[in-house]
Amino acid sequence: MSTISKACLDPWSFLLIKADGNVCLCCWSEPIGNVNSADLDAIVSGLKAQHLRSSLLTGELLKCCSQCPARDDTTTEKLCADVETYLNDTKKLYAVSQGKLFLKPKPSKHWLKRIWTSKLVRPLKKMLSR
Numbered sequence: 001m002s003t004i005s006k007a008c009l010d011p012w013s014f015l016l017i018k019a020d021g022n023v024c025l026c027c028w029s030e031p032i033g034n035v036n037s038a039d040l041d042a043i044v045s046g047l048k049a050q051h052l053r054s055s056l057l058t059g060e061l062l063k064c065c066s067q068c069p070a071r072d073d074t075t076t077e078k079l080c081a082d083v084e085t086y087l088n089d090t091k092k093l094y095a096v097s098q099g100k101l102f103l104k105p106k107p108s109k110h111w112l113k114r115i116w117t118s119k120l121v122r123p124l125k126k127m128l129s130r
């Protein structure tokens with residue numbers, strides 16, 4: 001088992017349904033099923049999806065991942081820890097961007113004030129004041 005993997009949480013956080021119905025867990029991997037012939041829940045939890053996820057966790061990368069132009073290398077240990085953090089994040093403190101896990105910034109008081117006083121919020125304020 002390799003200890004090198006890809007810094008990629010896409011298969012746990014991202015879903016792409018193409019116009020032809022093909023379902024992918026990132027922009028670079030092969031489809032894991034097609035919504036025209038199978039239920040989406042079954043596709044997402046199916047063998048192909050599990051295989052892609054487990055290959056990343058074990059470092060036994062599929063060709064698409066080993067040649068992936070979009071994600072950096074990382075250790076399997078770090079990826080496993082990030083996946084566990086993401087899946088157990090009941091408070092929704094984390095987000096995934098470009099495959100990487102990051103702690104969401106807390107909005108500052110300054111930003112909250114700017115949002116609250118912006119034109120965009122006026123219709124909402126009007127609704128709340130009724």
Ligand code: SF4
Nearest residue numbers: 008026028064065068
């Ligand atoms: S490493 Fe690349 S090919 Fe593999 S799941 Fe992530 S984005 Fe897709």
